[in-house]
Amino acid sequence: MHTQHHPLRGAPLGTQREIVSFHYGRRNGGRKVYVQASLHADELPGMLVAHHLREHLLALESAGRLRAEFVVVPVANPIGLGQTILRKQEGRFDLAAGDNFNRHYPALFDNVLPLLEGQLGSDAPTNAQLVRSALREAVNQLPEDTELMSLRKTLLGLACDAEVVLDLHCDCESLMHLYTGTALWPQAEPLARCMGAQASLLASESGDNPFDEACSRIWWQLEAHYRGQHPVPLACLAVTLELRGERDVSHPLAGADAQALIEFFVQRGLIEGEPAAQRALLEPATPLTGTDVIHAPASGLVVYLRELGEHIQTGEVVAEVIDPLSGAVHRLASRTSGLLFARETQRFTTSGRSLCKIAGAVPVRQGKLSSE
Ligand SMILES: [Zn+2]
Known part of the structure; x- marks a missing residue:
């Protein structure tokens, strides 16, 4: 060495x-x-x-x-x-x-x-x-x-x-x-x-x-x-x-x-x-274009409804973003069927932030695929 x-x-x-x-x-x-x-x-x-x-x-x-x-x-x-x-x-x-x-x-x-x-x-x-x-x-x-x-x-x-x-x-x-x-x-x-x-x-x-x-x-x-x-x-x-x-x-x-x-x-x-x-x-293996990255549509408190390693179906709600002032609850559904493999650690989010990733087999994204 x-x-x-x-x-x-x-x-x-x-x-x-x-x-x-x-x-x-x-x-x-x-x-x-x-x-x-x-x-x-x-x-x-x-x-x-x-x-x-x-x-x-x-x-x-x-x-x-x-x-x-x-x-x-x-x-x-x-x-x-x-x-x-x-x-x-x-x-x-x-x-x-x-x-x-x-x-x-x-x-x-x-x-x-x-x-x-x-x-x-x-x-x-x-x-x-x-x-x-x-x-x-x-x-x-x-x-x-x-x-x-x-x-x-x-x-x-x-x-x-x-x-x-x-x-x-x-x-x-x-x-x-x-x-x-x-x-x-x-x-x-x-x-x-x-x-x-x-x-x-x-x-x-x-x-x-x-x-x-x-x-x-x-x-x-x-x-x-x-x-x-x-x-x-x-x-x-x-x-x-x-x-x-x-x-x-x-x-x-x-x-x-x-x-x-x-x-x-x-x-x-x-x-x-x-x-x-x-x-x-x-x-x-799955195409990276098939990974759905779920983003926060608004600022708020993040509550995950599903755990890592769970298989998610298209349309299933994976997380909520909650505004405790207005009482608004944004329910975030997956656009794909696949494995929930990664989640953001912070439980407070700003609008537009990526929150979690689901590896699906069918392309749902195009363009720049890696998250910032
Ligand atoms: Zn890294």
């Missing part, structure tokens, strides 16, 4: 933050795994999973069982961790610019094309290595005028050439679920089984380029661009794993999650070992 320190540029005078990455094993035939936690800095279950995962990786490295380089960044967002306001952590949005820390990653397609000019041939694995090399160069050329841009460039630089990228998040109150590219589902399904995901939400483009898509979408863009000329494989399985709710920080959960990740890596041949018996897929 070795440790790398990546100082962020653009910090205010007299201050300095850094990303710390831990590297296990050696890159073997180009194989690399990247795991980061708490890009939304106040989403902490992943930080504890990374802590447990590091112990596993250290032991596996000593035993000579790692077949890839594993890079772990347990604290992906020191900027957000530093944003404590009146005892509350603001880890989702950058206070300097208002940006969501997991949106607006650079889309590298246009940057990479000129670098690949005349490079690709007829062998898909060789092409994948050429694309990875071009991605590293494209990320190197990105500007880093602000501390936030420097953070994005650093994280993308660590992840862009990995074959597996796992971005560990959590929701407010939630079941285990994941987001990934539609084309990646065959590769992601074993991960969903290992983790016990109760919703697997698929999109080719969810909007505003979150971290996982910045790593993976380029591959299906290049595959389409060069189709019929040069084969380009989908060589990056990037997944946003939502490790339940923000208060689900415990050793039993994190220990089991880290063990499940190791199980997945063994199944994928990234760690030497006997694969465990395949676990059941708890729920089928």
Whole structure:
């Protein structure tokens, strides 16, 4: 294991933050795994999973069982961790610019094309290595005028050439679920089984380029661009794993999650070992367009009528928003049939705020699919 320190540029005078990455094993035939936690800095279950995962990786490295380089960044967002306001952590949005820390990653397609000019041939694995090399160069050329841009460039630089990228998040109150590219589902399904995901939400483009898509979408863009000329494989399985709710920080959960990740890596041949018996897929994957996000039509007190994990039918009332001054009760019904998998934690809402999510199989939304 070795440790790398990546100082962020653009910090205010007299201050300095850094990303710390831990590297296990050696890159073997180009194989690399990247795991980061708490890009939304106040989403902490992943930080504890990374802590447990590091112990596993250290032991596996000593035993000579790692077949890839594993890079772990347990604290992906020191900027957000530093944003404590009146005892509350603001880890989702950058206070300097208002940006969501997991949106607006650079889309590298246009940057990479000129670098690949005349490079690709007829062998898909060789092409994948050429694309990875071009991605590293494209990320190197990105500007880093602000501390936030420097953070994005650093994280993308660590992840862009990995074959597996796992971005560990959590929701407010939630079941285990994941987001990934539609084309990646065959590769992601074993991960969903290992983790016990109760919703697997698929999109080719969810909007505003979150971290996982910045790593993976380029591959299906290049595959389409060069189709019929040069084969380009989908060589990056990037997944946003939502490790339940923000208060689900415990050793039993994190220990089991880290063990499940190791199980997945063994199944994928990234760690030497006997694969465990395949676990059941708890729920089928659904399109992200099929997830109904219920919004508050007015400000008021939020009362949920249904619990996480309940299957909801179209038209069923899931929550109420109550105005105790006028006595008005807004009854909020689901537009889809599916599993209620996430709810907002706060029980007071402003008008327009998203409150809960139901994973349905039939599209009910279009346009930008990820919530702010
Ligand atoms: Zn998040």
